[in-house]
Amino acid sequence: MTVTLNEIAEIADFSVSTVSRVLSNSDYPVSAATRQKIMDVAESLGYKPNIAARSLRTNRTNTVGIIVDDLLSPFVPPIVRGVQDYLKGFDYLGMLINTDFDPDLEKDAIRTLINRPVDGIIFVESLHNATSELLTEWDKPYVFVHRLFSSFVKNSVVPDDYYGASLAVNHLVDLGHRRIGYINGPEGWHSAMRRLVGYQDALAARGLEFDSDLVQSGDWAFESGYDATQNLLEDNQDMTAIFAANDLMALGAIYAVQDAGASVPDDVAVVGYDNREIARIFRPQITTVSLPVYEMGRTAAELILQQLKNGSEETNEIKIKGELLIRESCGADEAEQAVEELDAATTSRRIILNVNPTE
Amino acid sequence: MTVTLNEIAEIADFSVSTVSRVLSNSDYPVSAATRQKIMDVAESLGYKPNIAARSLRTNRTNTVGIIVDDLLSPFVPPIVRGVQDYLKGFDYLGMLINTDFDPDLEKDAIRTLINRPVDGIIFVESLHNATSELLTEWDKPYVFVHRLFSSFVKNSVVPDDYYGASLAVNHLVDLGHRRIGYINGPEGWHSAMRRLVGYQDALAARGLEFDSDLVQSGDWAFESGYDATQNLLEDNQDMTAIFAANDLMALGAIYAVQDAGASVPDDVAVVGYDNREIARIFRPQITTVSLPVYEMGRTAAELILQQLKNGSEETNEIKIKGELLIRESCGADEAEQAVEELDAATTSRRIILNVNPTE
DNA sequence: GTGAAAGCGCTAACAT
DNA sequence: ATGTTAGCGCTTTCAC
Numbered sequence: 001m002t003v004t005l006n007e008i009a010e011i012a013d014f015s016v017s018t019v020s021r022v023l024s025n026s027d028y029p030v031s032a033a034t035r036q037k038i039m040d041v042a043e044s045l046g047y048k049p050n051i052a053a054r055s056l057r058t059n060r061t062n063t064v065g066i067i068v069d070d071l072l073s074p075f076v077p078p079i080v081r082g083v084q085d086y087l088k089g090f091d092y093l094g095m096l097i098n099t100d101f102d103p104d105l106e107k108d109a110i111r112t113l114i115n116r117p118v119d120g121i122i123f124v125e126s127l128h129n130a131t132s133e134l135l136t137e138w139d140k141p142y143v144f145v146h147r148l149f150s151s152f153v154k155n156s157v158v159p160d161d162y163y164g165a166s167l168a169v170n171h172l173v174d175l176g177h178r179r180i181g182y183i184n185g186p187e188g189w190h191s192a193m194r195r196l197v198g199y200q201d202a203l204a205a206r207g208l209e210f211d212s213d214l215v216q217s218g219d220w221a222f223e224s225g226y227d228a229t230q231n232l233l234e235d236n237q238d239m240t241a242i243f244a245a246n247d248l249m250a251l252g253a254i255y256a257v258q259d260a261g262a263s264v265p266d267d268v269a270v271v272g273y274d275n276r277e278i279a280r281i282f283r284p285q286i287t288t289v290s291l292p293v294y295e296m297g298r299t300a301a302e303l304i305l306q307q308l309k310n311g312s313e314e315t316n317e318i319k320i321k322g323e324l325l326i327r328e329s330c331g332a333d334e335a336e337q338a339v340e341e342l343d344a345a346t347t348s349r350r351i352i353l354n355v356n357p358t359e
Numbered sequence: 360m361t362v363t364l365n366e367i368a369e370i371a372d373f374s375v376s377t378v379s380r381v382l383s384n385s386d387y388p389v390s391a392a393t394r395q396k397i398m399d400v401a402e403s404l405g406y407k408p409n410i411a412a413r414s415l416r417t418n419r420t421n422t423v424g425i426i427v428d429d430l431l432s433p434f435v436p437p438i439v440r441g442v443q444d445y446l447k448g449f450d451y452l453g454m455l456i457n458t459d460f461d462p463d464l465e466k467d468a469i470r471t472l473i474n475r476p477v478d479g480i481i482f483v484e485s486l487h488n489a490t491s492e493l494l495t496e497w498d499k500p501y502v503f504v505h506r507l508f509s510s511f512v513k514n515s516v517v518p519d520d521y522y523g524a525s526l527a528v529n530h531l532v533d534l535g536h537r538r539i540g541y542i543n544g545p546e547g548w549h550s551a552m553r554r555l556v557g558y559q560d561a562l563a564a565r566g567l568e569f570d571s572d573l574v575q576s577g578d579w580a581f582e583s584g585y586d587a588t589q590n591l592l593e594d595n596q597d598m599t600a601i602f603a604a605n606d607l608m609a610l611g612a613i614y615a616v617q618d619a620g621a622s623v624p625d626d627v628a629v630v631g632y633d634n635r636e637i638a639r640i641f642r643p644q645i646t647t648v649s650l651p652v653y654e655m656g657r658t659a660a661e662l663i664l665q666q667l668k669n670g671s672e673e674t675n676e677i678k679i680k681g682e683l684l685i686r687e688s689c690g691a692d693e694a695e696q697a698v699e700e701l702d703a704a705t706t707s708r709r710i711i712l713n714v715n716p717t718e
Numbered sequence: 719g720t721g722a723a724a725g726c727g728c729t730a731a732c733a734t
Numbered sequence: 735a736t737g738t739t740a741g742c743g744c745t746t747t748c749a750c
Contacts, residue, residue, distance in 0.1 A: 002473055004743060005744065015721045016745095017720075017745080018719080026746095028746095034720085048471055050415070050475075051474065052410075052742085052744090053411075053726090053742070054743075056412050056726050056743080056745095058744085071440050072437060072440055077430045077435075081431055084430070084455070085457075093475065094454075094455060095452055096453060097443075098444075117410055248640070277636065277637070278636070278637055278640055278641075282641070283614060361727095363726095364727065364728065373737085374736065375728080375737090375738095376736075377735080379727095379728065383728085385730095389736085390735060409726085411726090411727080411728090412727035413729075414742095415741095416728045416730080417729065418742080
């Protein structure tokens with residue numbers, strides 16, 4: 001049933017050692033002909049190495065632990081896929097554990113992974129919990145993928161919120177808007193802070209004055225976007241555009257504009273952030289800045305395999321840039337065409353949340 | 360650095376076998392004193408079993424393979440969480456692999472899992488691919504969690520589509536509707552067929568006549584729901600409600616009703632199916648029948664652990680019932696209150712897609 | 719360039 | 735109740 005090196009050795013008529021040399025990608029010299037023959041036999045039998053045996057020998061399992069808050073958080077699956085897809089190219093697998101934001105469960109997860117042989121751990125978490133203490137006992141590589149750490153953390157992959165906000169603002173300015181409202185996330189969230197600064201700096205770079213009347217804070221939820229927009233509309237008769245720090249609040253903003261008897265995008269243009277699924281399904285489709293979750297996952301995997309190869313060496317924080325997805329909510333002329341292009345691009349790159357009509 | 364059974368045996372002055380018997384929780388008889396002594400030594404040295412060695416020997420790892428189409432498909436993460444949460448209670452972990460609907464990748468995934476010792480495989484797939492041939496070589500338990508197989512499959516967990524459709528229809532009839540349109544999924548999809556039959560039988564059970572003019576077929580996508588509704592409205596002046604076979608088409612239906620100058624729910628009530636995230640975010644919030652994905656995952660895990668314990672014994676197909684989530688799109692009086700209750704319930708049970716404002 | 723053989727840490731016959 | 739021993743599948747010296 002399971003194919004072993006022994007069987008391959010017998011069939012290919014070589015010794016196990018030679019077969020092992022070929023099939024374990026060792027750089028030990030083996031003649032081309034031999035290599036080919038062994039590869040062919042292995043292929044035809046569908047050989048897959050027994051990882052338990054290999055790791056018993058080498059002390060390495062081709063497995064990386066992935067500790068996530070909650071697989072059901074909307075941004076987690078694409079991060080995990082990014083990790084998995086990259087790992088797969090190097091015959092690594094991921095072992096997924098949820099912590100449900102519970103420090104005790106997180107400790108537990110780390111312990112579990114220390115016992116279960118994994119070669120490294122990728123933390124996909126929005127909150128920094130009990131990791132630090134336990135990780136001192138852990139002499140293997142680890143990487144953080146996250147969005148919310150306020151403090152700078154080594155070996156981490158984060159979105160470039162500052163850049164993303166500037167994309168949104170510049171797009172609106174390009175479209176002729178001068179009075180651009182901003183609905184921020186709650187205070188204390190690092191990403192909200194960075195997006196705010198990005199908004200301010202982008203305005204300044206385009207010669208526009210910052211006006212605190214144009215800034216409101218929400219709590220990321222739909223309702224807060226709705227309320228914030230009502231305030232903005234009331235205080236700023238001349239406001240023609242709103243940039244919301246996430247898509248849910250952008251959605252609230254659109255409803256508020258519509259309930260005020262105005263039109264999106266004709267009277268007020270709206271740009272969101274994150275590229276959640278709703279941003280594509282909702283009409284008007286919401287122009288938004290993508291959170292580069294898939295790429296973040298990929299990069300984290302890349303980092304950890306790199307460390308696995310070169311021995312643990314610390315990296316700095318790596319920022320990943322999202323892109324502006326031009327759709328309908330800000331009335332850009334090229335909207336339709338651009339959406340099509342983006343769809344094509346993202347489909348082939350598998351970066352975007354799947355909205356297939358799979359039921 | 361790493362403590363082995365051998366070292367413990369030497370220090371405790373017993374043989375490796377005795378030490379193994381104690382430390383592997385075998386039920387082999389060992390004297391209480393010996394057991395205690397060995398436990399003490401192991402504890403003091405911080406012994407952790409080498410899982411690779413153990414599984415090389417026993418051919419068992421506390422690991423279950425989870426083969427999914429694509430983690431990014433909207434229904435997959437909750438199924439996976441259901442599996443993980445159940446497994447966790449028994450110290451099992453899941454090893455996740457994506458096939459991207461590619462039969463070759465699926466074969467590969469199975470082979471990978473055969474030699475990575477996993478104790479069983481859970482298939483989370485909407486299409487039946489290359490599994491059957493390979494699974495004959497596989498003598499360990501496996502379970503299918505799926506939605507689309509047309510043929511009856513042993514060891515599988517599926518949603519009860521027939522029942523779900525009847526929930527929707529009965530709710531509409533209870534609200535006084537007599538002419539209820541139905542937008543089905545595409546022909547050839549098992550779940551679409553079952554939902555249609557559920558619709559028909561539920562009507563009959565309430566003494567209402569089936570009228571083929573009230574039935575349209577979509578392709579699960581938003582647009583098809585929109586088009587189907589335009590047709591339904593045109594052909595049936597007396598239609599007061601629409602049941603759509605998924606939430607995306609229900610959304611299209613709502614837009615079509617609104618574009619026709621009518622109101623949802625005042626003129627036409629709409630019920631969806633699946634309980635996708637949009638069904639809660641969109642206004643009016645969409646009354647829908649939940650696809651019991653989390654429960655399906657849990658049940659699959661339960662099944663496989665059961666088989667692991669009792670030896671592989673085949674089970675029949677298990678149908679899991681979803682529930683009707685009453686929201687705003689059909690104007691039920693108790694809507695608001697009911698939504699609150701459901702929210703509370705689902706939050707505590709962790710069944711529903713997370714729509715937390717986590718950014 | 720290839721083969722023989724040892725052994726990673728553990729469990730499970732088989733002995734005693 | 736405890737000990738001896740073989741061997742899971744693989745990698746890696748060490749020979750040739």
